[in-house]
Amino acid sequence: MTPGTDGGSGVPPPPSLDDVDRAIVTALCEDGRLSMRALAARLHISRAGAYVRVQRLEQAGVITGYTARVDPQRYGLGLSAYVYLNIAQPAWRGLLTRLIAIQEVEHASLVSGDTDIVLLVRTRDVATLRELVLNRFQSMPEVQSTQTVLIFDELGHVPPPLGPAAPVPPGAALPGAVPPGAVPAAGAAGRAPTAAGPTGT
Numbered sequence: 001m002t003p004g005t006d007g008g009s010g011v012p013p014p015p016s017l018d019d020v021d022r023a024i025v026t027a028l029c030e031d032g033r034l035s036m037r038a039l040a041a042r043l044h045i046s047r048a049g050a051y052v053r054v055q056r057l058e059q060a061g062v063i064t065g066y067t068a069r070v071d072p073q074r075y076g077l078g079l080s081a082y083v084y085l086n087i088a089q090p091a092w093r094g095l096l097t098r099l100i101a102i103q104e105v106e107h108a109s110l111v112s113g114d115t116d117i118v119l120l121v122r123t124r125d126v127a128t129l130r131e132l133v134l135n136r137f138q139s140m141p142e143v144q145s146t147q148t149v150l151i152f153d154e155l156g157h158v159p160p161p162l163g164p165a166a167p168v169p170p171g172a173a174l175p176g177a178v179p180p181g182a183v184p185a186a187g188a189a190g191r192a193p194t195a196a197g198p199t200g201t
Contacts, residue, residue, distance in 0.1 A: 017062070
């Protein structure tokens with residue numbers, strides 16, 4: 001086994017996270033536009049501590065980015081479907097790269113079972129979906145068969161599986177917290193970790 005990797009696969013092991021780290025992730029999943037000040041106040045830690053933790057979570061690959069959730073129908077994509085692909089097995093790596101480059105493909109997964117790849121696709125209408133499946137997916141030499149399942153309704157955005165980011169009780173001894181009367185370390189407090197992420201005020 002290669003040191004610092006998981007089973008010699010070359011994938012680094014997940015970082016060690018404490019309750020404050022998990023509370024930060026949950027809070028930012030609920031609202032990625034939280035400022036550092038609001039995030040620190042919510043968790044009862046210093047802004048410097050919040051900044052350092054968010055930066056560490058980003059560098060460790062736990063937080064991979066910040067984005068907006070869009071209503072596909074209001075955006076003009078009135079039809080959603082799952083498309084199941086059976087493919088020639090040796091070709092999946094290159095095929096996945098090409099599939100996720102297609103604008104209508106929102107998500108692609110390599111799965112076990114009778115199907116090899118599952119795609120979540122969003123199109124304007126039935127004609128666009130038919131064109132996508134029959135003339136694009138089925139024309140790929142690696143694709144052996146397809147099955148399309150229309151989505152009639154979606155049950156809304158599922159909250160992150162981390163539980164609610166409940167405020168940490170005041171007075172709790174937590175890493176990153178500033179004791180009463182102490183002066184936070186100068187430097188990072190109030191600066192945003194990324195231009196698209198939490199802001200400093």
